[in-house]
Amino acid sequence: MDNRRIGIFDSGLGGLTVMKELMALLPNESIVYFGDTGRIPYGTKSEETVLKYTRSDISFLNTFPLKAIVAACGTASSIALPKLSGQYDIPLLGVTKAASRRAAQVTKNGRVGVIGTTGTVRSGAYSAFIKEENPAIETVSVACPMFVPLVEYGYAEKEAAKMIAKDYLQTIMDSGADTLILGCTHYPLLRKVIQEVVGDSVSLINPGECVAQDIYEQLAKDDMLSDAPEKDQYQFYVSDVPAEFVRLGSMFLERPISGLVSRIDIEKYN
Ligand code: DGL
DSSP, X not given: OOOOEEEEEESSSTTHHHHHHHHHHOTTOOEXXXXXXXXXXXXXXXXHHHHHHHHHHHHHHTTSOEEEEEEOOHHHHHXXXXXXTTSXXXXXXXXXXXXXXXXXXXXXXXXXXXXXXXXXXXXXXXXXXXXXXXXXXXXXXXXXXXXXXXXXXXXXXXXXXXXXXXXXXXXXXXXXXXXXXXXXXXXXXXXXXXXXXXXXXXXXXXXXXXXXXXXXXXXXXXXXXXXXXXXXXEEEEESSOHHHHHHHHXXXXXXXXXXXXEEOOGGGOO
């Protein structure tokens, strides 16, 4: 048993969709969340910048006594995590690897689609991880940069989202992929529209669910699950004013953000 917290970070509030999965699967765990709201977006930034930001996000989280860190951000997981693995004393898990493993198990025809930010797609991390699982699987990846603002501005269920989704997802449909990875924190909130566009025969993979399962299995195997939550079970930190995070965050977490949200100066950590 180990009652230390799990740390989780993202470029902003999208990672709350991943936190939601951790909370559902691991109700006894205490979690500290960092959202880099002052430096979002990561998806359009260069590799060096995403690597630098990811390092500092992890340095900040490491000021807490943690037992594991989860990179909820699709972009950080794809660009930075392959370069940082093995550099920390505690396990560092990312959504990209977890979702790749699941997709390789789920596909029946050996064709997997991936959608994510420009940075995630450019990194090629999904196709590399999937190839490690099974070299015979073909991956087709498409960047969908407009999905993030559509979600944040409340357009996820509107006709505009469907029109844009049809356009973005045409290449995936043409490829014949039977499995599609929702490779960005915001995309689970577009799940309904995406499923409508690609059709019910395509299995959608939510990386948040996959990484929650991975961390559960890893903690259970090492006898490191918590037996009871700590006081202030969920703590939130952001690098810009908390107001917007609190307002929009409840949409991502699908419950009010009841824990404490504090602002920190992320530039102090590197
Ligand atoms: N959280 C990011 C991701 O999952 C999306 C927002 C951003 O570009 O920072 O890639």
